[in-house]
Amino acid sequence: MIVIIVKSVLIVSAGRQFHLETEIPVFVGTTSTRGEWLQQCAASFKHRLFTPIVDDATQELAQIKFIHETFRHERFLFLHDSVEILDDRFFELIDATSGSVALFGDPVPFGMFMGVFERKVLDSVPLWQPASKEAAARAELLWTTRYARAAEPYTILFPDVCDRKAVRVVERFGRKNLVLENEFIRKYKGTWGMNPYALRGR
């Protein structure tokens, strides 16, 4: 696993003080072949630093595991490179939260693995590296539910942002994406319908 700081992020953040004591550290999961996605994501971060977590072999849960074990932050925000921040007040919302925060509740709380994770909760739940896309889909139900149980009470920040409310599909960087969004954040989802109903094969 390699951690890099993308040059463009440093440029857009140049001259700005990083308030570690009040700002929740932000990590963005990506791979070495998703430079366009990361550039797009980085460009949407107007005034906030983030650390890309680059790993080609593993899935989101493994990246969360790596962040937890490497940085040992009390709390951190984990995002995908397929998001864009549409309004900087998003970070004000995040920084004002306490405890664990699921960005979305789709298909279950902490679905898509995006949110604010707490060290004390991560210390109390099993963390593993899904070996395949299918295993990652299982983990999206099994691990997120386990985490939510251990994190109670937690917040679902945007419960209204979900697959069924998406109104458009766009072509972006060589794939079709379902667009989930509100005024604060946009998520380009390359795989959708990967909900419990689809997973159980009906």
Place this chain on the structure above:
Amino acid sequence: MHYEVVEPSAIYEFVDGEVLALNLMTGIYIQMKQLSAELFHALATGTSTEVIVSAAKTAGYSAAHIAEFDTHYSNWVALGLLRNAQHIGRPTSESFTLTPALQFVEEQWDDLSELIMMDPVHDVSPQGWPTPIDE
């Protein structure tokens, strides 16, 4: 006797000595630790009940404790997680050992059932997933 996971309607992971299992048809979520987790994982990976009993005796479990195993197997079948094996799995049983002095530790929840069982295509309201059609 051999059991197997009821795929694809049941999913589970065994990690750090803990089993996390979910029946996607009922939405019942089960978390197991200690003896529950070891037995479930053993059955799910093809270890026969006879080999488990033998390993339990070797590990020092009492006859009364071993007699409880079947009750838990039946419960996992009733929950839709396991079924009698239709195909005997790989022979992992020869090397199976059981950690001594473990207890059954198992919790289950069904408060996600409504969400898990909802068909997102047909049962979802115009407000979208996960709002049911009748809300």
